[in-house]
Amino acid sequence: MGFHTTPSHASKYLFRQLFEKDSSTYTYLLADVSHPQKPALLIDPVDKTVDRDVSLIHELGLKLVYAMNTHVHADHVTGTGLLKSKVPGVKSVISKASSAKADFLVDSGDKIFVGDLFLEVRPTPGHTAGCVTYVTGDDPNQLEPRMAFTGDALLIRGCGRTDFQGGSSAELYKSVHSQIFTLPEQTLVYPAHDYKGFVVSTVGEEKQYNPRLTKDEETFKGIMENLKLAYPKMIDVAVPANMVCGLQDPVPTTV
Amino acid sequence: MGFHTTPSHASKYLFRQLFEKDSSTYTYLLADVSHPQKPALLIDPVDKTVDRDVSLIHELGLKLVYAMNTHVHADHVTGTGLLKSKVPGVKSVISKASSAKADFLVDSGDKIFVGDLFLEVRPTPGHTAGCVTYVTGDDPNQLEPRMAFTGDALLIRGCGRTDFQGGSSAELYKSVHSQIFTLPEQTLVYPAHDYKGFVVSTVGEEKQYNPRLTKDEETFKGIMENLKLAYPKMIDVAVPANMVCGLQDPVPTTV
Ligand SMILES: [Fe+2]
Numbered sequence A, B: 001m002g003f004h005t006t007p008s009h010a011s012k013y014l015f016r017q018l019f020e021k022d023s024s025t026y027t028y029l030l031a032d033v034s035h036p037q038k039p040a041l042l043i044d045p046v047d048k049t050v051d052r053d054v055s056l057i058h059e060l061g062l063k064l065v066y067a068m069n070t071h072v073h074a075d076h077v078t079g080t081g082l083l084k085s086k087v088p089g090v091k092s093v094i095s096k097a098s099s100a101k102a103d104f105l106v107d108s109g110d111k112i113f114v115g116d117l118f119l120e121v122r123p124t125p126g127h128t129a130g131c132v133t134y135v136t137g138d139d140p141n142q143l144e145p146r147m148a149f150t151g152d153a154l155l156i157r158g159c160g161r162t163d164f165q166g167g168s169s170a171e172l173y174k175s176v177h178s179q180i181f182t183l184p185e186q187t188l189v190y191p192a193h194d195y196k197g198f199v200v201s202t203v204g205e206e207k208q209y210n211p212r213l214t215k216d217e218e219t220f221k222g223i224m225e226n227l228k229l230a231y232p233k234m235i236d237v238a239v240p241a242n243m244v245c246g247l248q249d250p251v252p253t254t255v
């Protein structure tokens, strides 16, 4: 056991992980810097950190094309709405199964390109009914090892709760086992949140050490039913906002 | 502009970044996983997160050899003392210039090996009199791009304060310019802290965008003298503890 956590194609693609401390959310920036326009995408941006993200993108000389969500978050307001107002031309992306509004609604097997770099869409419902995992491609000109942006389906040594938003522990168990644990073991796992200070894991590690998803399905369901978690603090604010990608209130377009 | 943030030698070396939220400290784990013993080192471990780190090291099958500090921290207690009590054989490492106690006191140009992987010691005083930056080697069998663990000398778009612990803004300016900004532009910058959710930067980025260290020396000194920062909260607890690598009180050896 022991995987290096850093992909190849060092000169062609750019990758940055960013953290929002109040909600412990990770935002991910990916770009093809070998392409003349340096097109980029953000996965799971947060409203509070949009200015930081826009400034970094500007400094790195990137052109933001997509602002994507893995799912309708209940713990923070997505940054996609603000990004659309601050960076002309940015398109929001979320799964069709989420029933949310966005410029592009993606479905199982869809590919999202920035330059030569692409992400595959894998449906991973269970935390919410519309959760997807975005996985970098397995072509020779893609990143190696592959990267899986798992949202709240699979967290490092954990997983998202299943008691709200069309959640289902049976669905989540099936999603992780069929859509994530079938990826190569060295695939890097980049979740939407971490609460213990982990930054990355691998499919191999989670298959061996995830305290929930290494259990059989019945045990897993028992664990998820007995978490006794509090009502999600932000859910009544965040979900309505996130159902329209953070655009429920018209955002003043002061750039 | 736009560097990929991820080194090569994906199968030979392991790298993990870890975060301690209360003090916003990054801890770094490096190992040679191609070596039969999988020897590893930790840079800037925190007392509060030692159990997490020990558990990860165990799961990854690594043998922790060194627990190192970039400097005598004033904002948290180092984990090196606890690590020595919990993992037999671990040696603590700090710079000779720090005047702190440790198993190994390192000096300019020293190399610290785990398996084939090594770190070079570069003195970078100014935040404290004994600050060092640990930089991965530039041999063909080392990581590419190189990684600089800058402690509080160079932070992402910032730097450590210079008003305590033998700090000097003139010294810090000289240190960063002569010891860090002379590294290749794609060198990855991994600081001891980040307060804005950045995870990594590069030498090229900081040379271009660091709001303090891109200024001339006189302007830099003016900035540092006018920060009006509060007295460091933890300094009276942390510094005495860290001067002896966290071992001032005998730690009960319950493993
Ligand atoms: Fe969620």
Ligand SMILES: [Fe+2]
Residues within 6 Å of the ligand: B071, B072, B073, B074, B075, B127, B152, B160
């Ligand atoms: Fe410090």
